[in-house]
Amino acid sequence: MLQVKSATHTWQVVLEKNQILLNDTPFTWDLLPLGPSSFHILKDGRSYTAELLEADPDTKTFRIKVNGSVHTLQVQDRMDLLLESLGMGQALSHKINDIKAPMPGLILDIKVQPGQEVKKGDPILILEAMKMENIIKSPGDGVVREVKVTVRQNVEKNQVLIVF
Numbered sequence: 001m002l003q004v005k006s007a008t009h010t011w012q013v014v015l016e017k018n019q020i021l022l023n024d025t026p027f028t029w030d031l032l033p034l035g036p037s038s039f040h041i042l043k044d045g046r047s048y049t050a051e052l053l054e055a056d057p058d059t060k061t062f063r064i065k066v067n068g069s070v071h072t073l074q075v076q077d078r079m080d081l082l083l084e085s086l087g088m089g090q091a092l093s094h095k096i097n098d099i100k101a102p103m104p105g106l107i108l109d110i111k112v113q114p115g116q117e118v119k120k121g122d123p124i125l126i127l128e129a130m131k132m133e134n135i136i137k138s139p140g141d142g143v144v145r146e147v148k149v150t151v152r153q154n155v156e157k158n159q160v161l162i163v164f
Helices: 078-085
Strands: 002-005 010-015 020-022 025-027 030-033 038-043 046-056 061-066 069-076 098-100 105-110 123-129 132-137 160-163
Touching: 002 078, 069 078, 123 160
Parallel strands: none
Antiparallel strands: 002 010, 002 069, 010 020, 020 025, 030 038, 038 046, 046 061, 061 069, 098 160, 105 123, 123 132
């Protein structure tokens, strides 16, 4: 399941094998690619021209133009929704001086070292939790001051992993 938000609307999207459900209702459309990032869409007898203007995979934000109107969309996947339900959805959006484990898990890889400069969205480490590999990314630009964990180390929720 995905949740898609614009400035004025929120949609629940479920992608199944043979259909898309939009707010629990089957969503049918005809889609014809016009170019690498533009499409012609036919939905309920109405014609739309859509173009992907910008995609930021780090923040899961997309800017699209539909029939001349520009819209910004924020997408949350299952993990984002889980973190939000645990009260941790905005944990990485505030200015912070360290990164803490969002959940208990096992450190699989550390991508940085003390003294290394990182940019917002750079991979910092990989945490395995609930049999899933989670790439923990830098919440902003900075310099790594200390790495407080090692590879193959088990960590607890809220344990400090990296200090900036």
